[in-house]
Amino acid sequence: MGIYQFEFPELGEGIHEGKVAKWIVHEGEWVREDEPLAEVENDKAVVEIPSPIEGKVVKLFFSEGAVASVGEPFVSFETNGVTENSNSEMPKTSIEDAGLATTAHEVKQAEVESAGITTLATRAMPIDRKVPNEETIPGRRVLAIPSVRKLAREHGVNIAEVMGTGEHGKITRQDVFAYIENQDGDEPAFNTTEAPHQIKPSEEARKKPFFTSIHEDIVPLSSIRKSIMEALVKSKFSAPHVTMMDEADVTELVSLRNELKQMAAVREVKLTFLPFIVKAFIAALKKYPYLNSELDEGNAEIKLKKEYHIGIATDTDRGLLVPVLHHANHMSMWELAEQISILSSKARTGKIKLEEMKGSTASISNIGSAKGLFFTPILNYPEVAILGVGRIRAALVRKDGEIVDAHMMALSLSFDHRVVDGAMAQWALNEVKEVLADPKRMLMEV
Amino acid sequence: MVVGELTEEVELIVIGGGPGGYVAAIRAAQLGLQVLLIEKEDIGGVCLNRGCIPSKALITAAEDYAKGIKGNVPGIEHSVTIDFFKVQEWKESVVKKMTQGVDTLLKGNQVKILKGEAFFVGPDEVRVMTDTEAHNYHFQHCIIATGSRPVELASLPYGKRVLTSTEALSLQNVPKRLAIVGGGYIGIELGQAYAKFGSQVTILEGTPSILPAFDPSITRLIMRSLKEWKVEVVTGALAKSAVESADDVQLTYEVNGEERAVIADYVLVTVGRRPNTDELGLNAAGIAVDEKGLIPVDQQGRTSESRIFAIGDVVAGPALAHKASYEGKVAAEAIAGQHSAVDYSCIPAVVFADPEVAVVGLNEDEAGRLYEKVTTGRFAYGANGRAVSINAAIGYVKLIADGNSGVLVGAQVVGAEASNLIAELALAIEMNATLEDLALTIHAHPTLPEIVMEAAEVALGTPIHMLKK
Numbered sequence: 001m002g003i004y005q006f007e008f009p010e011l012g013e014g015i016h017e018g019k020v021a022k023w024i025v026h027e028g029e030w031v032r033e034d035e036p037l038a039e040v041e042n043d044k045a046v047v048e049i050p051s052p053i054e055g056k057v058v059k060l061f062f063s064e065g066a067v068a069s070v071g072e073p074f075v076s077f078e079t080n081g082v083t084e085n086s087n088s089e090m091p092k093t094s095i096e097d098a099g100l101a102t103t104a105h106e107v108k109q110a111e112v113e114s115a116g117i118t119t120l121a122t123r124a125m126p127i128d129r130k131v132p133n134e135e136t137i138p139g140r141r142v143l144a145i146p147s148v149r150k151l152a153r154e155h156g157v158n159i160a161e162v163m164g165t166g167e168h169g170k171i172t173r174q175d176v177f178a179y180i181e182n183q184d185g186d187e188p189a190f191n192t193t194e195a196p197h198q199i200k201p202s203e204e205a206r207k208k209p210f211f212t213s214i215h216e217d218i219v220p221l222s223s224i225r226k227s228i229m230e231a232l233v234k235s236k237f238s239a240p241h242v243t244m245m246d247e248a249d250v251t252e253l254v255s256l257r258n259e260l261k262q263m264a265a266v267r268e269v270k271l272t273f274l275p276f277i278v279k280a281f282i283a284a285l286k287k288y289p290y291l292n293s294e295l296d297e298g299n300a301e302i303k304l305k306k307e308y309h310i311g312i313a314t315d316t317d318r319g320l321l322v323p324v325l326h327h328a329n330h331m332s333m334w335e336l337a338e339q340i341s342i343l344s345s346k347a348r349t350g351k352i353k354l355e356e357m358k359g360s361t362a363s364i365s366n367i368g369s370a371k372g373l374f375f376t377p378i379l380n381y382p383e384v385a386i387l388g389v390g391r392i393r394a395a396l397v398r399k400d401g402e403i404v405d406a407h408m409m410a411l412s413l414s415f416d417h418r419v420v421d422g423a424m425a426q427w428a429l430n431e432v433k434e435v436l437a438d439p440k441r442m443l444m445e446v
Numbered sequence: 447m448v449v450g451e452l453t454e455e456v457e458l459i460v461i462g463g464g465p466g467g468y469v470a471a472i473r474a475a476q477l478g479l480q481v482l483l484i485e486k487e488d489i490g491g492v493c494l495n496r497g498c499i500p501s502k503a504l505i506t507a508a509e510d511y512a513k514g515i516k517g518n519v520p521g522i523e524h525s526v527t528i529d530f531f532k533v534q535e536w537k538e539s540v541v542k543k544m545t546q547g548v549d550t551l552l553k554g555n556q557v558k559i560l561k562g563e564a565f566f567v568g569p570d571e572v573r574v575m576t577d578t579e580a581h582n583y584h585f586q587h588c589i590i591a592t593g594s595r596p597v598e599l600a601s602l603p604y605g606k607r608v609l610t611s612t613e614a615l616s617l618q619n620v621p622k623r624l625a626i627v628g629g630g631y632i633g634i635e636l637g638q639a640y641a642k643f644g645s646q647v648t649i650l651e652g653t654p655s656i657l658p659a660f661d662p663s664i665t666r667l668i669m670r671s672l673k674e675w676k677v678e679v680v681t682g683a684l685a686k687s688a689v690e691s692a693d694d695v696q697l698t699y700e701v702n703g704e705e706r707a708v709i710a711d712y713v714l715v716t717v718g719r720r721p722n723t724d725e726l727g728l729n730a731a732g733i734a735v736d737e738k739g740l741i742p743v744d745q746q747g748r749t750s751e752s753r754i755f756a757i758g759d760v761v762a763g764p765a766l767a768h769k770a771s772y773e774g775k776v777a778a779e780a781i782a783g784q785h786s787a788v789d790y791s792c793i794p795a796v797v798f799a800d801p802e803v804a805v806v807g808l809n810e811d812e813a814g815r816l817y818e819k820v821t822t823g824r825f826a827y828g829a830n831g832r833a834v835s836i837n838a839a840i841g842y843v844k845l846i847a848d849g850n851s852g853v854l855v856g857a858q859v860v861g862a863e864a865s866n867l868i869a870e871l872a873l874a875i876e877m878n879a880t881l882e883d884l885a886l887t888i889h890a891h892p893t894l895p896e897i898v899m900e901a902a903e904v905a906l907g908t909p910i911h912m913l914k915k
Contacts, residue, residue, distance in 0.1 A: 140816050140817070141791050141855075143853065143878045144878070145876060145877050145878060146789070146790075146791075146876050149789050150785070150786075150789075153785045153786075153787055153789070154785045167851075167880075168848075168850075168851035168852075168853055168878075168880075170878050214742055214743065214744045214748070214749075214750060215744065215748070215750070215752060
């Protein structure tokens with residue numbers, strides 16, 4: 001009997017981690033080669049990870065919901081002797097059979113085997129993706145002749161990412177052209193509601209030569225960064241945005257919040273302005289339902305949503321995430337405050353679940369916490385409206401013929417002009433302003 | 447013109463006219479740039495004037511003389527004499543021919559040459575001191591190609607009888623006794639040449655072996671030849687001091703804790719080279735050097751100051767003329783807007799020792815660390831018709847390949863014309879050739895390159911001209 005340790009494989013180019021959505025096997029279970037072990041979710045898809053070998057599952061290294069990174073121990077198996085001796089080849093075929101191409105490095109296999117544990121770095125990736133050249137061992141060459149390397153450079157292609165079809169993985173001119181071609185057109189055909197702009201290297205970027213430089217550090221795009229890019233490009237290029245900017249007099253709200261702070265401390269809730277803004281926004285969405293809608297171009301109709309799920313754009317180390325306050329219209333101010341703080345902390349620590357970021361009907365983006373004022377938020381497509389919140393500044397305003405101290409909050413409302421016209425958007429923004437200016441009205445909106 | 451602070455505008459300034467600088471200047475001019483080349487001494491740099499070319503001329507002369515005194519083909523008797531002064535004259539004529547050729551090429555390409563010393567006064571300006579005046583040039587781009595110079599040991603300062611390779615190449619008489627500190631390629635090349643001219647040569651090497659960068663099987667063959675020419679080699683030796691007198695110099699050194707001395711006409715110190723980056727005013731340009739004095743550059747040779755490039759011995763990598771030339775072309779092309787990059791698979795290195803040594807790519811140990819399986823094939827000169835018929839049966843070709851794919855990853859040649867044989871192997875590596883490709887390429891008979899083909903067949907297990915063990 002031997003122990004075989006299976007490391008978490010790469011799920012695709014640039015995807016270095018995945019969330020274990022569901023274990024299909026349990027510890028102690030006997031699995032055959034190719035049988036699914038787990039469902040793993042990344043921001044693109046749910047993927048089944050097939051078993052590389054036949055054996056008894058000894059240990060599952062992650063609990064459901066946990067995020068596994070490439071190369072981390074994933075599952076260990078107890079195998080019979082035959083498997084143990086031949087498993088350097090076996091995982092390779094198994095994953096290929098399952099529709100995934102694998103490049104395996106049996107690095108110093110003997111050393112590892114002598115330690116009693118067999119490890120194998122498997123890098124599984126969907127077969128339709130570009131499979132980077134195998135040479136990841138520093139010092140080993142990518143097999144390509146000088147003129148082909150030059151060709152790649154001239155097209156801004158990193159030769160190491162090109163899959164070589166020649167003998168021993170040698171990269172030919174055709175391979176470089178195929179790589180460029182693929183980048184142009186390997187995306188599935190889009191339907192009419194989808195933007196024709198997909199993330200791919202621009203003509204200019206492609207012309208940029210590929211080489212490392214001491215003037216810049218090359219940072220590969222994380223999967224989250226890629227998703228953000230794709231989402232924003234789709235939004236910006238399919239929905240013509242207009243942004244209305246205005247100020248809300250929040251003088252009373254500021255003093256109300258100050259009063260409530262003590263109560264919040266007792267309840268151990270962090271009370272920010274955000275719950276009030278959510279309420280005010282929902283009041284406006286209710287009054288102007290086209291702002292809480294979705295345009296279905298294919299069916300030539302607008303879906304007016306009857307639920308109010310508010311996305312809250314949240315800045316995290318990994319990039320911008322938008323956790324959703326589901327049924328925000330049914331929540332009390334305290335519940336909103338609590339929920340916002342739970343979701344944002346989950347987002348920041350990377351523990352947020354995919355379903356907690358889905359289904360929003362309109363969103364709020366807060367730049368005030370970073371001291372920003374007005375801006376032009378991009379719609380969280382396919383939503384129709386996003387409310388941008390700026391900082392609250394102390395100002396002198398004229399009220400009833402007198403100059404008085406006031407607190408003014410900057411608001412920027414972006415909307416999809418295909419669905420909503422300017423006047424309606426401004427009326428909606430006015431509603432937000434009015435509710436924020438008069439906290440008593442909020443009572444009536446609960 | 448008024449002498450003073452007048453600043454002239456130049457598209458590209460190349461500082462240094464060695465094999466890096468002049469090649470960069472010509473390539474830049476070919477691509478339409480207006481180029482000013484600044485050289486403080488002689489066009490062609492160390493390589494043409496004080497290095498590769500003159501040393502090869504002297505080595506050829508020594509070889510010729512050696513054949514005369516030792517005989518080459520039985521039955522042909524020579525009676526040779528040597529007029530070393532004339533040998534030196536001939537060597538100088540070789541150098542002159544080459545540097546004049548470079549000069550003609552530069553002028554033909556409209557490269558302006560200025561003799562003087564350049565240093566930076568800002569990130570886009572250099573000041574050039576000529577014999578008579580100082581002049582400032584404002585540049586759009588600059589390539590630093592100032593090369594390197596011999597390292598001076600504190601214990602052995604250069605003097606009348608303690609020489610760098612430059613003086614050692616220009617001696618007007620064959621010294622009776624020559625001591626060499628440093629058993630690297632320069633020490634071995636010149637030591638063997640002077641031994642053939644009749645000098646009594648002693649080579650001191652600090653490490654346990656001469657040519658420490660090369661495999662022991664290579665150095666063994668060199669040691670054998672050194673012994674034949676009665677060159678004394680002391681390894682693990684630490685030179686302590688040199689005391690010059692009117693007629694000779696006493697070199698004291700320590701080996702195994704014991705102090706010894708050797709008296710010689712001259713001591714040649716050749717213990718490495720250091721980059722010429724300390725008198726360039728790099729601070730003014732905003733460029734920092736690393737602890738070895740080398741300038742950090744990107745893959746196009748661009749320094750931290752994007753208008754300024756650096757190539758050759760002043761940047762990382764082996765201090766070899768052919769590397770400098772390659773980098774010079776890349777930098778010039780990059781400045782002209784092309785997508786060139788320093789992107790070679792291998793750089794051949796040659797020692798013009800007796801026998802010649804040439805290596806390219808990985809050696810067997812290095813390959814073993816990178817590849818799961820390594821296949822090698824070695825074929826001896828002694829079984830090659832041409833080698834035997836030119837009376838040069840010593841040496842071998844060794845090929846090193848990835849054992850799984852058969853792709854060639856390195857090669858070593860020791861023996862006659864190794865310097866020429868290595869070209870095929872460098873090309874083979876760049877072209878990702880396999881052992882089979884080499885074996886299946888028809889090599890003309892009878893020639894030395896057949897040894898390459900045979901070595902490939904050895905690796906494949908089917909050599910014709912060798913019996914399997």
